[in-house]
Amino acid sequence: MSARDRILAKLKAAPLLPKAEPDVAAWFAGHRPVESNDQKVERFRRCIELAHAEVHAVTPANWLAKLREVLASKQIDRLLVAEGTPHGAAALDTLPVQGVECSTYDMPIEAWKTEMFTATPASLTAARAAIAETGTLILWPDADEPRLMSLVPPVHIVLLDRTRLYNTFFEAMQTEGWKDGLPTNSLLVSGPSKTADIQQTLAYGAHGPKELVVLLLGDEQ
Amino acid sequence: MNAQPIHFKPTEGFRARSKAVVDNPFLRQSFRGAMDFLMSKRAAQFPDSEELESLRLLGEQIRQYNLGKLPELLVRLEENLTRNGVQVHWAETPDEANAIILGICQKHSAKLMVKGKSMVSEEIELNHAAEAAGIGALESDMGEYIVQLAHEKPSHIIMPAIHKTKEEIARLFAENVPGVEYTDNVDALIQIGRNVLRQKFLEADIGLSGVNFAVAETGTLCLVENEGNGRMCTTAPPVHIAITGIEKIVEKLEHVPPLLSLLTRSATGQNISTYFNMISSPRKPGEKDGPAEVHLVLLDNGRSQAYADEQLRKTLQCIRCGACMNHCPVYTRIGGHAYGTTYPGPIGKIISPHMLGLDATANMATASSLCGACGEVCPVRIPIPELLIRLREESASAPHANPSMRGQGAGHDGLTSAIWRAWAAVYSSPALYRTVSWLGSRLRGLTPRRQAGWTSVRTPIQPAPKRLRDMIKERN
Numbered sequence: 207m208s209a210r211d212r213i214l215a216k217l218k219a220a221p222l223l224p225k226a227e228p229d230v231a232a233w234f235a236g237h238r239p240v241e242s243n244d245q246k247v248e249r250f251r252r253c254i255e256l257a258h259a260e261v262h263a264v265t266p267a268n269w270l271a272k273l274r275e276v277l278a279s280k281q282i283d284r285l286l287v288a289e290g291t292p293h294g295a296a297a298l299d300t301l302p303v304q305g306v307e308c309s310t311y312d313m314p315i316e317a318w319k320t321e322m323f324t325a326t327p328a329s330l331t332a333a334r335a336a337i338a339e340t341g342t343l344i345l346w347p348d349a350d351e352p353r354l355m356s357l358v359p360p361v362h363i364v365l366l367d368r369t370r371l372y373n374t375f376f377e378a379m380q381t382e383g384w385k386d387g388l389p390t391n392s393l394l395v396s397g398p399s400k401t402a403d404i405q406q407t408l409a410y411g412a413h414g415p416k417e418l419v420v421l422l423l424g425d426e427q
Numbered sequence: 428m429n430a431q432p433i434h435f436k437p438t439e440g441f442r443a444r445s446k447a448v449v450d451n452p453f454l455r456q457s458f459r460g461a462m463d464f465l466m467s468k469r470a471a472q473f474p475d476s477e478e479l480e481s482l483r484l485l486g487e488q489i490r491q492y493n494l495g496k497l498p499e500l501l502v503r504l505e506e507n508l509t510r511n512g513v514q515v516h517w518a519e520t521p522d523e524a525n526a527i528i529l530g531i532c533q534k535h536s537a538k539l540m541v542k543g544k545s546m547v548s549e550e551i552e553l554n555h556a557a558e559a560a561g562i563g564a565l566e567s568d569m570g571e572y573i574v575q576l577a578h579e580k581p582s583h584i585i586m587p588a589i590h591k592t593k594e595e596i597a598r599l600f601a602e603n604v605p606g607v608e609y610t611d612n613v614d615a616l617i618q619i620g621r622n623v624l625r626q627k628f629l630e631a632d633i634g635l636s637g638v639n640f641a642v643a644e645t646g647t648l649c650l651v652e653n654e655g656n657g658r659m660c661t662t663a664p665p666v667h668i669a670i671t672g673i674e675k676i677v678e679k680l681e682h683v684p685p686l687l688s689l690l691t692r693s694a695t696g697q698n699i700s701t702y703f704n705m706i707s708s709p710r711k712p713g714e715k716d717g718p719a720e721v722h723l724v725l726l727d728n729g730r731s732q733a734y735a736d737e738q739l740r741k742t743l744q745c746i747r748c749g750a751c752m753n754h755c756p757v758y759t760r761i762g763g764h765a766y767g768t769t770y771p772g773p774i775g776k777i778i779s780p781h782m783l784g785l786d787a788t789a790n791m792a793t794a795s796s797l798c799g800a801c802g803e804v805c806p807v808r809i810p811i812p813e814l815l816i817r818l819r820e821e822s823a824s825a826p827h828a829n830p831s832m833r834g835q836g837a838g839h840d841g842l843t844s845a846i847w848r849a850w851a852a853v854y855s856s857p858a859l860y861r862t863v864s865w866l867g868s869r870l871r872g873l874t875p876r877r878q879a880g881w882t883s884v885r886t887p888i889q890p891a892p893k894r895l896r897d898m899i900k901e902r903n
Contacts (some may be wrong), residue, residue, distance in 0.1 A: 209727075210517035213673065216731035217498040223737055224495045228488035230681050237478055278786035287623040302537060319663075340699035352715040353662045357655060373865065375682040375699075384838045385680045388645050389713055392661070394703035399655035401617060402695070405593045406464050409617040410568055413624060414655025416700070 208395065233374045238339065246338035246371040253341020258410055259418040263368075266334070269421055270300045277306055277328065277418055286311060286322075286329040288361055292352035293332055293365050310312060311352055324345030327359035333420075335370040337378055337394070344378060345393040345422070353391050362415040368424040386387075436767030438790040444765040445794075453711045456761050463587045463603055465753040468696025469804070470472035470714055472572050473557060486689045487808040489682045490744035497734065500643045500676050501725065505644030510706040513721045521551035524736050528553060528668055529560045530633070531722055535560055535666055537632035540622075543650070543657035544568035545637030547670045547726055548748060548768045550782065553635070559779050564635075566845065567624050567656040569617060576603050584770060585694050585749040606610030624656065634660035635716065638671035639746070640686060641723070641740050643678050650704040651690060653697075667706075667718040674734075674743040685745055689806035694748040729781035729833075736831045738817055744807040749774075751801035751811060758793055768792065785822050785834030792818035864894050 207215070242251065251261050262274045277285060285301060288294035289310040298308050316323060334346040343364055347353040356362050372378040375394065379385070382393075399414030410416055436444070443848040448454050462817045473479040484589035494501060518524035532540060539561055542548060556566035566575040570587035574580060576599050581587030588596070597611040600619055607619055635659055641651040647668050650657045661667045675696070678684060691697045710717040733739045752758040752772025768779040768788065776791040792815045818832075825844065826836030852861050865888035874889045880890065893901075 207498070208517065209523055210518045212519055212723075213517055213727045213731060214498050214501065216727075217673075217734055218502075220731075220735040220740075221737065222495055222498075223491075223740070225492045227438050227492050228485055229686060230485070230489070233481065233485050233685065237481065259700070311715060313715065315663075317615055319629060323625060324663050329830065336806065342699055342703075349713045350717060352717070353658075354716045357658050357662060374684065376681065379680055379684070385644055387704060388647055388680075388707040390706070390714060390717055391706045392705045392707075393658075394699065399653070400701055401569045401654045402589055402612045403568070403573065404593075404596055404616055404655075406461055406586070407590075407593070407613040409614050411621065412654035412656070413567070413621060413628075413659055 218397060222275050227384060230376065231380070234374060238374050238376075240373055241338065243369060243371060246373060249254055249338040250336055250341050250371055251422070253338075254343075254418075254420060255341075257341060258400070259341075259397050259420055261420045262419045265425060266423065269365065269423055270296060270419060273297065273330070274304055274306060276311070276421075280328075280417070281362060282361060283307060283311070283329045284309065284325075284327055285363075286332065286355060288351040288355065291332060294351070296329065297330055300408065306335055307333050311355060315354060323359050326359045328363060329355045329359040330363045330365065331355050333364050333366040333370070335372060335378060335382075336366055337372050337375050338376045340374070340396055341356050341392045341427040342396045345395055346389055347391055348389060356395065360411065360415055361417045361419065363421065364395075365421045365423055368422050397419070438767065438788050441765060441767060442769065442795065444763040448761045448765055450759045455760065455761060456590065457590050458759050461586065462753050464765055465586075465749075468605065469693055469750060469753070470627065470696075471694045472692035472698060477717075478843075481501045481691060482685060483808050485685050487744065487796075489677065489686060490746070490807045493677050494674065494680060494734070494740060494743055496728040497674070497676065501673060501679050502641040503678075504641055504646065504676055504699065508723060509646075511646045513646065513648075513708060513709075513723055516722060516724045517726055517727075519727045521728055523727075523728075524670060524724050525553055525556035526553045527722075527724050528561065531554060531666065531668055531720075532557070532633055533560070535632055537666070539563045539565065539627065539631045540633040540635055541565050541627050541631040541656075541664065542558055542571070542573055543568050543634070543636035543660040544587075545635065545670060546581075546769060547637055547672055548635060549581065550728065551726065553670075556708050565624075565631075567627065567628055567660060568652075569624070569654060569656075570622050572620055572624065573599065576600075579753055580764070580769075582771070583618050583749060583752065584667050584747055584772075584774075589762070606714070607674065608639070616790075618800075623658060624659075628656075628663045630658040631660075632666065632673065634649065634662075634664040634667045636660050636667065636669050638669050638675055639690065639725070640683050641671060641676045642680050643805055643903070645680055645703050645707060647707045649683060649687075651687065651702075652702045652704070653695075653701040655702060661706055662705065662821070666720045666721045666722070666833050667709075668724065669706075670724040670726060673727055674745075686807075689750050690746050692751040693804065694804040719742045729783075732779075732832060733781045739781075739831065741809050742781070742814060744809050745778065747774070748806055750806065753837075754800040754804045756798060756800070757798060761794075766794075773811045774809075777809075777811060777818065778815055780818055780821075780832060785818065786837035787834065789822050789834070789838045791800055792816075792822065815854055817894075861896075864890075868892060868894050868897075 398418040401412040573588040678748040758772040822838035
């Protein structure tokens with residue numbers, strides 16, 4: 207008998223003690239507010255700023271200018287972008303002529319891992335959506351915008367459409383039908399990397415990005 | 428790499444280890460300060476007691492519902508993970524789990540494994556097994572990295588280096604990290620750790636992690652963390668191995684949000700952790716990063732024993748937040764190392780006997796004042812005090828056939844049992860009680876002045892000169 211069979215046999219020998227399934231949706235309906243989009247934006251912003259993220263309201267007309275301004279303020283002249291995405295392509299069209307060198311994630315990481323870890327000061331990705339309750343970005347890495355883009359560069363800049371806010375994590379997964387299929391990796395990100403492992407003193411930039419910048423995209427500021 | 432001591436220390440040394448901490452004002456201050464900090468952070472996250480209690484109830488129901496279907500859910504999880512391309516392994520014992528993990532390492536000729544925080548990997552003492560096999564196992568959680576550098580083990584399941592001051596860590600880094608000078612600036616210390624470990628994430632052949640929730644319906648492994656090292660370990664190296672206990676499973680994705688909220692708010696007083704990482708498959712064709720192979724090791728190690736008994740099964744509801752230890756007056760005074768087990772504090776006292784046998788952990792259940800704080804704060808309502816009493820009974824009762832626990836009866840003592848039987852007889856017979864209490868009040872002068880452990884800090888117990896029944900008689 208394999209370890210698998212032995213473990214399952216032991217568990218099956220025990221009384222199952224079946225319990226009724228709890229109603230998770232009812233709990234959320236009774237305990238979490240459903241807010242207007244403006245309220246959600248405000249709550250999102252307050253929470254993620256408390257977690258040390260930097261948030262800027264931008265419009266389709268000025269977001270690239272704000273991006274350049276953010277980079278300049280941090281003295282960064284090199285940005286990793288995803289050329290296969292509309293925002294990545296737009297950055298690639300605009301920024302190099304303005305003096306910001308743009309590199310692209312155009313080959314598997316094995317070919318340029320050292321460069322990613324040592325010579326990539328900042329990256330730009332989009333968020334799929336966000337969660338107001340906890341000030342959380344939902345990232346959905348894919349072949350165009352791979353996983354390490356939001357992890358290795360010390361400054362991570364995220365473009366978020368302000369109409370894509372959910373009240374709660376539960377609402378996000380239910381509305382989008384996540385149970386029917388998740389990608390290789392999906393992520394909730396609620397601030398820059400941090401730790402309090404030394405004497406409970408909070409320090410940012412533990413292993414992931416030291417700074418998280420959210421560009422909150424809407425029609426008006 | 429740094430050798431770490433074998434963690435499990437026999438229960439006989441518990442008293443001496445506890446006393447050593449109680450006698451050390453610096454350690455006591457570290458633990459007191461840290462626990463006060465964590466308790467107030469948690470309290471601030473739960474301002475509404477109705478919300479807290481209803482969420483705890485929901486958490487308990489979710490865990491019990493899923494444990495009620497555990498065998499079926501494990502098979503479903505395996506099917507869905509396998510369909511997603513994740514390789515699933517089963518281990519009954521720590522040795523089997525280590526053999527599986529090291530087998531994968533050897534297949535890839537791995538030299539370096541970077542580890543995200545995983546208490547199950549501590550439970551199986553993977554670092555030892557890896558070292559014996561010539562594979563470097565490097566902890567990458569800042570707290571775990573610090574205790575590994577110091578050749579120690581975590582003293583808390585959430586904050587592993589909680590017993591260390593920043594000055595101690597500064598000295599540790601200055602002595603052990605090449606080219607680093609003494610600094611006790613916390614930001615600078617974290618940047619030192621970051622720089623050392625980034626190089627390791629880049630070089631590592633294997634990334635190892637734990638699992639906070641395994642979702643059966645989607646075949647998804649969920650990890651909760653703040654630092655990003657968990658994401659590094661599960662994304663940067665070419666192979667990812669996750670290890671978890673068989674109980675950490677939920678049927679549905681919708682079961683996760685309430686448990687996640689309870690976990691982060693109870694553990695560190697955060698409304699959510701910085702990262703919540705959901706992994707459902709290895710790298711797919713066309714994707715440019717992520718491990719080519721993902722493995723999951725499902726570990727039993729005594730959990731099926733707890734599962735077999737309705738009351739003991741509640742132990743498996745645990746989501747490992749550590750709130751019970753943060754609120755425990757015993758843990759706060761003796762710290763995590765005194766227990767000698769991987770899991771310290773109240774949860775350690777009720778889970779360790781299933782892993783190591785009640786004979787090896789007999790003292791643990793008695794190291795409690797039964798104040799009830801652990802049960803009161805537990806986010807999934809594990810009745811820890813009741814379970815402690817149950818374990819005391821299992822230990823003290825005479826050994827019998829078909830025990831529900833390995834090591835049942837280990838603490839059995841014929842004389843003590845005889846005394847309690849006599850006590851029970853006296854209290855269940857009015858005539859006998861009258862006779863004995865009369866004798867007690869008459870012979871009170873013979874009471875010894877020194878009564879074993881009792882009189883070391885208390886005045887001796889002596890029967891009253893007049894019984895209550897005599898006083899009532901006089902009044903009437």
